[in-house]
Amino acid sequence: LAKTTQPISMDSYEGQEVNITCSHNNIATNDYITWYQQFPSQGPRFIIQGYKTKVTNEVASLFIPADRKSSTLSLPRVSLSDTAVYYCLVGDSGSGNTGKLIFGQGTTLQVKP
């Protein structure tokens, strides 16, 4: 399983765009990149998933360069409610694989007013 490295913490202000970068140098060919958000005493919430290039949904964008050794989660115009821990995970849930995800320490994002 590919190991991921993220900044331990980040600070931002309301209304700003926040970009959190994750390194995964040992990513395998079949691995997808998935980001989760977790609030205290809650289970992680799925944010976005991608394999290459750019993926966008209603809450975030995910940028993946051609070599796939890193990825960047982009949160547009954050609010105080976006204060949470963000996890970047790399894994392969494809047929024949276990789908295991190993969590790193994540990035604690603090949004200030």
Place this chain on the structure above:
Amino acid sequence: GAVVSQHPSWVICKSGTSVKIECRSLDFQATTMFWYRQFPKQSLMLMATSNEGSKATYEQGVEKDKFLINHASLTLSTLTVTSAHPEDSSFYICSAIEILGQETQYFGPGTRLLVL
């Protein structure tokens, strides 16, 4: 997105008793479910992989006789903490893989266990 529920959301028990936690995929079938444990200020730690109709696969260091896992149907997995002790107090979270083209893991809301 897919919805995963857990029951109970919190439980307090006496030391030495057993506690069962249920994990259900509400709107999809899940061949594979996972159980995690999370201590305060720490990340999630994978405990075991639960496969429908077969024995669970435990991570290194997790006692299979203490944490009994049963995955009897495609929508239900249970974790039983046997002879619970105060050090088992933690936040237990399950997840399930939705098989719909690209596979994505969805998490339950968690169960807070306090052993007195």
